[in-house]
Amino acid sequence: MDRILQIIHSSSATGEVFNLQTAMISLLLAFVLGQLLAWVYYYTHSGLSYSKSFVQSLILMAVIISMVMSTIAGSFVTAVGLMGALSIIRFRNMLKDTRDIAFIFCALVIGMACGSMRYELAILGTVVICLVIVYLYYSDFGTHQPHNGFLRFSLDRHIGPDHPVPGILKRFCNYANLISAQDTDFGTAAVEYSYQVLIKSISQNESMLSELGRVEGIRNISLTMQEQLLEV
Numbered sequence: 001m002d003r004i005l006q007i008i009h010s011s012s013a014t015g016e017v018f019n020l021q022t023a024m025i026s027l028l029l030a031f032v033l034g035q036l037l038a039w040v041y042y043y044t045h046s047g048l049s050y051s052k053s054f055v056q057s058l059i060l061m062a063v064i065i066s067m068v069m070s071t072i073a074g075s076f077v078t079a080v081g082l083m084g085a086l087s088i089i090r091f092r093n094m095l096k097d098t099r100d101i102a103f104i105f106c107a108l109v110i111g112m113a114c115g116s117m118r119y120e121l122a123i124l125g126t127v128v129i130c131l132v133i134v135y136l137y138y139s140d141f142g143t144h145q146p147h148n149g150f151l152r153f154s155l156d157r158h159i160g161p162d163h164p165v166p167g168i169l170k171r172f173c174n175y176a177n178l179i180s181a182q183d184t185d186f187g188t189a190a191v192e193y194s195y196q197v198l199i200k201s202i203s204q205n206e207s208m209l210s211e212l213g214r215v216e217g218i219r220n221i222s223l224t225m226q227e228q229l230l231e232v
Contacts, residue, residue: 022117026066030114033126034062034107040130041103044137049096061107062114069115148202150224151176151195156217158191164215172208174198190219 038058106129113122135141151169158181159165169176179194199205205223212221 023070025119026070026114026117027063029119029122030062030066030111031059033110033114033122034059036126036130037062037103037107037110040133044133047097049100054100058103058107061104062111065108065111066115069112148226149197149199149205150226151197151222152193153212153221154190154192154219156190156219159193165212165218168208168211168215169195169197172200172204172211174200 038055041058042055106126110122110126113119113125155165166176175198177196179196180192181194182192183190199208202225205225209221209223212218
């Protein structure tokens with residue numbers, strides 16, 4: 001272990017020319033740091049777009065880019081030839097989350113740092129980035145939900161000032177913004193209402209829907225939370 005640490009420090013400081021030993025250290029370190037990044041992604045991921053192959057790809061990209069940097073080290077001709085070989089690859093996978101792009105870029109940079117023997121920078125950078133990711137995850141930084149739900153229902157008449165629906169919405173929501181109130185074209189007096197709502201507690205959704213369902217003349221109640229819409 002002391003010998004490995006000595007190689008890492010000396011290579012980072014002097015830019016030592018690649019040999020079998022330093023190449024092995026580069027690949028091994030890229031694997032370890034790539035796996036650390038993948039574990040952080042695994043534990044901080046939220047939503048429905050999780051993919052096991054994507055997590056494994058983060059590790060593979062770090063190791064492969066490290067090998068690429070080792071291959072082209074000091075050789076312009078090799079670099080040009082490798083670029084030509086890689087140009088035939090077509091990537092067809094669509095990333096739904098921009099956060100995934102940041103992880104891919106991070107894995108590439110880790111591989112570049114390890115492959116160019118900047119070991120100390122690779123270790124420090126990976127640790128700092130992982131700490132930033134964990135901070136953003138637990139602090140829920142950037143969350144902004146002026147409306148977190150979309151409520152629709154039909155009523156056999158227009159809502160008047162003494163109607164119970166506004167009172168129910170006021171009790172369960174911080175506020176409710178009426179989007180539309182449209183008469184149906186089916187020969188009835190029913191009115192379709194649409195609201196954007198900011199619900200005080202999502203755990204009370206069923207209670208709110210139950211109370212709305214007991215209002216006379218109300219039908220076809222539908223509540224869609226914003227988090228569900230964002231995953232589609």
